[in-house]
Amino acid sequence: MTAALRWIPRAIVLGLVVYAIFGPLANLALWAFAEQWYYPHKLPVTYGLRFWHQVFKPRGDALESLSTSVIIALLTVALCLVIAVPAGYALARLRLPARALIMLAFLLPQAFPSLAVYINIARLFYGLGLNGTILGVVLVHTVHGLVFAVWITTAAFAAVDRDLELAARSIGASALRTFLTVTLPLAAPGITASAVFVFLESLDEFTGTYFVGVPDITTLPLLMFTASIAGNYQIAAITALILLIPSIGFMLVVERFLKADVMAKVGT
Amino acid sequence: MPKHEELLRAPVKESRILPLCLVAPALLTVLVLFVYPLCYSLVTAFVDKGGQPTLGNFYRAFEFYSVDIGFTVVIVTLSTFAVGVLAIAIGGYLTLGECAPAVALLRWVYRWPLFIPFVVAAQCMRTFLAKNGLMNNSLVSLGLLDPQSTVGFLDWRGIVITFVWKQLPFVALLVSGAMASLDRTTIEAARNLGAGRLRILVEIVVPQVRPTLMVGLILSFVTMMSVLSVPIMVSGESPTMITVDMAFRINNYGDYGAANALGFISYALTGAAAWIYLRRGIAGGGKP
Amino acid sequence: MMGRRIATVAAALAALMLGPVPAIAQKATLNVVTAGDQNMVDYVKDYLAPIFEKNNPNVTVKAVGTGPGDAGSQKIAEKLAAQKTNPSWDVDVAVVHQKMAGDMVREGLLAPYVKDVSTGKLTTSPTAKSALGQNVEGYVIPMFQSQTAIAYNPSMVQTPPKSYADLEAWVKANPKKFGHNGIKGGMSGVAFVVGWIYANAPNSDKLMAGPYDKAVADAWGPAFAKLKDFNKQVTITPGNAGTLDMLNRGEIAMGPVWVDMFYTWMADGKLPPTMRLALIGPGMPGQPMYYVIPAKAANGAAARKFVEMATSPQVQAEGIVKKFNWYPGIDAQHVKAQLDEKTWNKLFIDVSPQDLAAKAKPFPVKEYFDAILQGYEKQVMN
Numbered sequence: 001m002t003a004a005l006r007w008i009p010r011a012i013v014l015g016l017v018v019y020a021i022f023g024p025l026a027n028l029a030l031w032a033f034a035e036q037w038y039y040p041h042k043l044p045v046t047y048g049l050r051f052w053h054q055v056f057k058p059r060g061d062a063l064e065s066l067s068t069s070v071i072i073a074l075l076t077v078a079l080c081l082v083i084a085v086p087a088g089y090a091l092a093r094l095r096l097p098a099r100a101l102i103m104l105a106f107l108l109p110q111a112f113p114s115l116a117v118y119i120n121i122a123r124l125f126y127g128l129g130l131n132g133t134i135l136g137v138v139l140v141h142t143v144h145g146l147v148f149a150v151w152i153t154t155a156a157f158a159a160v161d162r163d164l165e166l167a168a169r170s171i172g173a174s175a176l177r178t179f180l181t182v183t184l185p186l187a188a189p190g191i192t193a194s195a196v197f198v199f200l201e202s203l204d205e206f207t208g209t210y211f212v213g214v215p216d217i218t219t220l221p222l223l224m225f226t227a228s229i230a231g232n233y234q235i236a237a238i239t240a241l242i243l244l245i246p247s248i249g250f251m252l253v254v255e256r257f258l259k260a261d262v263m264a265k266v267g268t
Numbered sequence: 269m270p271k272h273e274e275l276l277r278a279p280v281k282e283s284r285i286l287p288l289c290l291v292a293p294a295l296l297t298v299l300v301l302f303v304y305p306l307c308y309s310l311v312t313a314f315v316d317k318g319g320q321p322t323l324g325n326f327y328r329a330f331e332f333y334s335v336d337i338g339f340t341v342v343i344v345t346l347s348t349f350a351v352g353v354l355a356i357a358i359g360g361y362l363t364l365g366e367c368a369p370a371v372a373l374l375r376w377v378y379r380w381p382l383f384i385p386f387v388v389a390a391q392c393m394r395t396f397l398a399k400n401g402l403m404n405n406s407l408v409s410l411g412l413l414d415p416q417s418t419v420g421f422l423d424w425r426g427i428v429i430t431f432v433w434k435q436l437p438f439v440a441l442l443v444s445g446a447m448a449s450l451d452r453t454t455i456e457a458a459r460n461l462g463a464g465r466l467r468i469l470v471e472i473v474v475p476q477v478r479p480t481l482m483v484g485l486i487l488s489f490v491t492m493m494s495v496l497s498v499p500i501m502v503s504g505e506s507p508t509m510i511t512v513d514m515a516f517r518i519n520n521y522g523d524y525g526a527a528n529a530l531g532f533i534s535y536a537l538t539g540a541a542a543w544i545y546l547r548r549g550i551a552g553g554g555k556p
Numbered sequence: 557m558m559g560r561r562i563a564t565v566a567a568a569l570a571a572l573m574l575g576p577v578p579a580i581a582q583k584a585t586l587n588v589v590t591a592g593d594q595n596m597v598d599y600v601k602d603y604l605a606p607i608f609e610k611n612n613p614n615v616t617v618k619a620v621g622t623g624p625g626d627a628g629s630q631k632i633a634e635k636l637a638a639q640k641t642n643p644s645w646d647v648d649v650a651v652v653h654q655k656m657a658g659d660m661v662r663e664g665l666l667a668p669y670v671k672d673v674s675t676g677k678l679t680t681s682p683t684a685k686s687a688l689g690q691n692v693e694g695y696v697i698p699m700f701q702s703q704t705a706i707a708y709n710p711s712m713v714q715t716p717p718k719s720y721a722d723l724e725a726w727v728k729a730n731p732k733k734f735g736h737n738g739i740k741g742g743m744s745g746v747a748f749v750v751g752w753i754y755a756n757a758p759n760s761d762k763l764m765a766g767p768y769d770k771a772v773a774d775a776w777g778p779a780f781a782k783l784k785d786f787n788k789q790v791t792i793t794p795g796n797a798g799t800l801d802m803l804n805r806g807e808i809a810m811g812p813v814w815v816d817m818f819y820t821w822m823a824d825g826k827l828p829p830t831m832r833l834a835l836i837g838p839g840m841p842g843q844p845m846y847y848v849i850p851a852k853a854a855n856g857a858a859a860r861k862f863v864e865m866a867t868s869p870q871v872q873a874e875g876i877v878k879k880f881n882w883y884p885g886i887d888a889q890h891v892k893a894q895l896d897e898k899t900w901n902k903l904f905i906d907v908s909p910q911d912l913a914a915k916a917k918p919f920p921v922k923e924y925f926d927a928i929l930q931g932y933e934k935q936v937m938n
Contacts, residue, residue, distance in 0.1 A: 014374065017374065018373075020433070021378065022377075022380070023396060023406070024393055024433065025380070026402070027402040027403075028395075030402065035825070038804050038805065038825075038828055039400055039805045042406075042408070082293075083294040083297060084294055086290035086291070086293070087294035089290060090290035094286065095284075095287060096288070096291065102291060102295060105295060105299075106298060108298060108302055110490060111542075112306060112535055113490055113493040113531070113534040115494040115511050115514060115531070116309050116494075116530070117305050117309060119309070119515075119518055119527055119528075119531070120305040120308045120524075120528070121301065121305045123524065126634075132635070140301070143302050146298060150294055200383055203385075204385030204387075206386065206387050206497050207495070207497070210496065214623070214631070215589065215635070218620075221385055221388075221497075226623070227594065228387075228394065229624065229741075229794075229797060230594030230595070230624075230797050231796075231797025231800055231801050231821070231826070233391075237391065240387075240391050240392070243388050244384060246383075247385065247388075248380065248384070251379055251380065331934055332933045332937075333933075335938045336937075398801075399802075399807040400805045420791075423792075500794070504738065504792030504793055504794050504798070505738040505739070505740040505792060508740075512740065516740050519623075519627035519631065520626055520627050522634070
């Protein structure tokens, strides 16, 4: 009896939490399928897929923006990994002067409000002809994603058991060969996690693209923003749902990617 | 074993340059694409169009936007505070909660907005928090609210709600992770002595996870300080956040001076927040 | 073999990263860049582009929007100025607001193309010659003329206001039921603020005629102070669309809107069909958007063809008037001949031609315009 009574406040609080988290999301889903929705109707007047056709029509922007977004995100991941994997290895395994300071340097882009920096990057890029190019946007996303790439790869390399490397070296493998055949494969899950982080960060990035890419580069978040500002809530909601799929998917599996042993070493 | 040690040290001894070469590309990227523009913005804030040193940009920034600067401080501080309190509550329940199904449900639910972009969060809230949006509509339908007395939240309050909704999972994830890795013996000991769960949370758990909590909150503070989409989409213009003003100055007038002055103010606010954190860290006796 | 493949991939990647969007080979791409709300981009993309491509199969039209308000036009001007020394520019046709048009002419960014286009003679209105006091003759053809007005919900507003003074009284009696979007979220709010100055400041005729006199602008203090008080009783909406959306959802009963957007939203089922419009006195501003061709457009000939098509009486009738509810950019008699009475009159259901003649105002000359916007930021918002 008392146990049942204790469930009442608990259920109310949990219900509120669930409502607070899912209410806004449910609202988004409703808008994506609402064809007409006006006051005083509390729910959409008519439902349908009319706006889905509009979003995915051959001449529509959504598919183009989606591919632009994915291309940018993939290039950002590639660039980040190319520069972060050597750095991560050096930070985890080799002797570096002022190592802590170097680690902190990668945090800088997250430690300063970035908007003011973006407007100046945009201004500098104008002079270099990089504004409105894919490369310009990729560079901006790379800087922002670098902290995940470097910190997580560093942690991943640090978590690799040294004895395995030593075993490889003692049977005559060169340093490079040991790195390629032992260290890198063992650190791969952590590096993958950092790649996913960078990918998501790039896919969702708004402010930097707004200053550096617009009007020539329209990524999905910018398309969504434009639709929302223009009052095309259905189109905004549909685009938002497309953006939600990778975000929520990753949220559900993040712990499988980032093992506790790597997590514990992040930022150290 | 000594042989192993030798092997490990060998390549390091061979080259002192190698590690630096490996780090250099990444470091250069940050220096060229972040530190340089950052310095550039700091300098631009203090010079006029002709390149002469001036405080005119700051004068303009205050003349136009003193109210918005104040509101930015209020919005971001309030959001950070709310995120901190709620993250402790969630982490605390996940660590100390006794009802397994409730804990499991909460653990599954609270993380959903973790990776949701700010633009999407803003779009959700824009239609959810409106006066006749889904939130008020559902409250009215449940009979909890009188249709005449509904209020919209599409102003600075909406910004705070959106920020908390979006940032809470991040901080809660960090905090609950730190709480989970605490040594449980002190907690159990306190429990055996009859201490209530709230007391255990406040007096034993929170002090130990404070560094993690503070790092999470500072990162959130900085992130919220530079969000442009949420204030534009959720609230009208007056009052709003200085990010909107910076974009407006540049887009409408090409006035980089005043925009960078506002940028400088946003760095200064962040610096102040970090300073308070460091001081409290030292005062608290723990490492920052 | 392997090396060649890598080289090909690398070249493709480089091309991908340096070009804005991969261009389709052989076919020429006509870049049409539009400032303004999404409906403007939609108009180019969904209406003009298919017609033009049908008649010119070797050209692909690419429409790009740069965002609402003068900021959108400013982006276009910046984009052109950044390429000033290049031999050819990547914008072929631009659609810009009045305020920037004058600047762009002065900075030599635009081509004097009107004489080379057969439809250039169809516009005789003063807006084709002067944009907010700046000479633009020969460089622009109006795409359309649009007008702001107050939209209201008749179930909540029994007697719609006839003037700014009426509106003030109504807002006092019905706090928070009027909404406008200020000056940062699009031009309908800007127009409302400008109309407020016309109504409440002395010598408002001077603002539209120029030349600029600082003493006139300095006398706006009381008008701004009154607006600040007024704003305390109203709802500030997020943008042009925000105002319409709040009207739609019954959250406000009245608000300034663009007439064309109002009718388009209604046709899309996003506004209840009962909504009405009122153009209040002494007047609210409207504006044209201009077709311009950059001085070094890469496809100048195709660009002129495009503008010629877009300003032809048929397209102005079908596209501008019938589909998008704008007032035509070229002279009315050419367009009216193309349409039946009913479609033409649809433009004037709520706002009569007499209303337009008496209460449709231009925006003020540029210096006054800037002074109003800056004054609003300083004295009303702060």
